Amino acid sequence: MSQINGCAYCINMHTQEARKLEETEQRIYLLNAWEETDLYSAKEKMALEFAETLTLIADTKISDELYQQTRVFFDEKEYADLIFLINQVNSWNRLSIAMGNKI
Template sequence: MSQRIDYYKVASNGLKPLLAMESYLGEQTTLDPLLKELIKIRVSQINGCAYCLNMHTTDTRKLGETEQRINCVSAFEECGFYSDQEKSALRLAEKMTLISDNHISNELYDDLRTYFDEKEYCDLVLTISQINSWNRIAISMGTTI
């Protein structure tokens, strides 16, 4: 597939809110940067976004993450090398990405709140929403690696 439209050029004003959200998530959240990258990888796996998978696995390596944890994120539930906090956040990422089939239960919310305060929970939801938006844009526009 080749790039269909240079959306940064054609719709730059439409991308400004997404870029502002990136700035917020990068500068005004206390979420662990590695956790945010693991979330972006898992969501991009579910959505099948090669461009974002390539970007975020590269970014995760730059932050010092191990190949084992990068390679196994799709099977995080079966792996003992993800923390309970990370697993809880990755569960939310999966549920939100496939939300029409998987509503966010009170049990999952309660579990998340044992690890994340109100602002951090909001920032998790925004992080997951943001990468879902980028995946959909990249896939629809034919963004290539």
């Protein structure tokens, strides 16, 4: 989401956090090409697709098909958590960009 929103401050912060959580460099570097790699699980790919679609909601909309596909992987609580997390990060991106945060 931060890369879609162009928030360098947030990308830098999340990359540093991912490394602290021992995420692999390969998965970090290939995040922008998540659809083309097997490094992410089906559930992770579903979360990424949903996050991208929700981030670009004005252009993409959430189709019934995407909703149904997402619900295969996420129960009610997980789905609500996913929606709130996506919206929270998008909000932070917009705040950071509006405040002129730089890395």
